[in-house]
Amino acid sequence: MADLPPIAITMGDAAGIGPELIARVFQRHPEWSARCVVIGDLAALRRGAAVVGGVPIAELGGPAEAAAVPPGALPLWPAVSLAALPPWGRVSAAAGRAAAEAVELAAEAALRGEVAAVVTAPLAKAALAAAGIAFPGHTELLQAVAARHLGVGVERLPVRMMLSNRELRTVLVSIHVPLRRALELVTPANLDETLRITHAHFTRVLGWPACRIAVAGLNPHAGEDGLFGREELDVIAPAVARARAAGIDAHGPLPPDTVFMRARQGEFDVVIAQYHDQGLIPVKYLGLAEGVNTTLGLPFVRTSPDHGTAFDLAGSGRADPSSLEAAIQAALQAVSARAAAPPSG
Numbered sequence: 001m002a003d004l005p006p007i008a009i010t011m012g013d014a015a016g017i018g019p020e021l022i023a024r025v026f027q028r029h030p031e032w033s034a035r036c037v038v039i040g041d042l043a044a045l046r047r048g049a050a051v052v053g054g055v056p057i058a059e060l061g062g063p064a065e066a067a068a069v070p071p072g073a074l075p076l077w078p079a080v081s082l083a084a085l086p087p088w089g090r091v092s093a094a095a096g097r098a099a100a101e102a103v104e105l106a107a108e109a110a111l112r113g114e115v116a117a118v119v120t121a122p123l124a125k126a127a128l129a130a131a132g133i134a135f136p137g138h139t140e141l142l143q144a145v146a147a148r149h150l151g152v153g154v155e156r157l158p159v160r161m162m163l164s165n166r167e168l169r170t171v172l173v174s175i176h177v178p179l180r181r182a183l184e185l186v187t188p189a190n191l192d193e194t195l196r197i198t199h200a201h202f203t204r205v206l207g208w209p210a211c212r213i214a215v216a217g218l219n220p221h222a223g224e225d226g227l228f229g230r231e232e233l234d235v236i237a238p239a240v241a242r243a244r245a246a247g248i249d250a251h252g253p254l255p256p257d258t259v260f261m262r263a264r265q266g267e268f269d270v271v272i273a274q275y276h277d278q279g280l281i282p283v284k285y286l287g288l289a290e291g292v293n294t295t296l297g298l299p300f301v302r303t304s305p306d307h308g309t310a311f312d313l314a315g316s317g318r319a320d321p322s323s324l325e326a327a328i329q330a331a332l333q334a335v336s337a338r339a340a341a342p343p344s345g
């Protein structure tokens with residue numbers, strides 16, 4: 001796969017652990033230097049490198065120069081610049097704006113085919129908001145950039161968040177919305193789309209022959225035949241039936257308190273969760289170290305660590321790079337899978 005373009009890694013919030021984790025990754029994986037391009041601010045990456053004891057930085061004019069980067073160097077395309085470095089661990093509009101710019105540049109490069117995938121280091125949603133950026137997080141920002149590139153509205157490019165580790169995968173019906181709003185978003189259309197996008201990701205994008213999808217209920221005991229709520233009977237079960245009629249190996253609605261255990265024991269490949277914390281708590285409870293956040297439905301591969309900016313640790317050198325490493329590894333694997341079996345549509 002040496003002939004594929006590099007993978008873009010965005011620096012994340014410069015006040016958080018992103019820059020130091022990126023530097024740590026190239027210390028631990030010198031073989032990735034020529035396969036990646038980091039998009040960010042030079043001073044922020046220098047500061048991150050200093051936190052982990054120093055890493056040489058190779059400044060690039062663009063992704064095409066990555067292939068010549070020597071092992072162990074941090075391949076930086078300094079296409080984003082901060083007027084001043086933000087203090088560690090503080091929300092700032094400037095850091096939010098710079099983080100978003102790096103993400104937009106990476107997505108546009110991916111859409112032009114100049115990078116093979118996008119891996120995003122964590123940004124702070126409050127910093128994005130402080131910068132006046134109207135998206136709650138990466139997922140919605142990437143969706144908007146891709147839709148703009150394709151000349152369609154975002155409603156024509158639905159995406160979903162998947163969190164995964166070695167033991168469990170979960171895809172969310174809704175993402176960054178208040179819990180009351182999440183309940184309203186348990187609709188036939190959202191269920192159908194989540195099932196379709198999840199099935200397509202595993203079978204068409206990753207080339208699996210089949211994918212066993214469990215669908216969690218919303219209410220205690222999946223409603224207990226309507227005793228504790230009717231969403232299972234009125235919305236979720238019909239969506240599962242429609243999916244099965246369309247050839248998707250969907251099961252449910254299953255009681256949310258045991259469906260993750262059943263998937264972890266091997267009964268299902270992935271669980272569709274009805275809202276953010278229903279799906280993310282079981283994955284993150286198993287530990288942040290190996291978790292990967294993947295956006296399904298985009299026209300390019302995007303992964304991210306499952307943790308955030310960890311402002312409490314930023315600059316200390318104590319942050320664990322494992323989740324970022326897992327995100328890069330997952331992106332490399334997905335890119336290889338796509339190259340071996342291009343999706344049919």
Ligand SMILES: NC(=O)c1ccc[n+]([C@@H]2O[C@H](COP(=O)([O-])OP(=O)(O)OC[C@H]3O[C@@H](n4cnc5c(N)ncnc54)[C@H](O)[C@@H]3O)[C@@H](O)[C@H]2O)c1
Nearest residue numbers: 122123124125126304305306307308309310312313319320
């Ligand atoms: N991928 C992303 O961009 C992403 C993901 C999750 C949260 N966030 C954002 O990050 C900000 C902070 O969120 P939060 O505090 O809820 O979660 P967090 O993941 O930043 O931190 C939660 C806890 O985990 C610890 N932790 C996180 N990453 C670690 C690592 N690599 N090594 C060791 N310990 C680690 C932190 O010290 C903290 O105790 C918020 O703005 C949130 O929206 C961004």
Ligand SMILES: N[C@H](C(=O)O)[C@H](O)COP(=O)(O)O
Nearest residue numbers: 137138139140293304306307
């Ligand atoms: N919900 C994600 C998590 O907790 O891991 C996180 O906020 C990242 O979201 P984006 O990838 O949309 O920034």
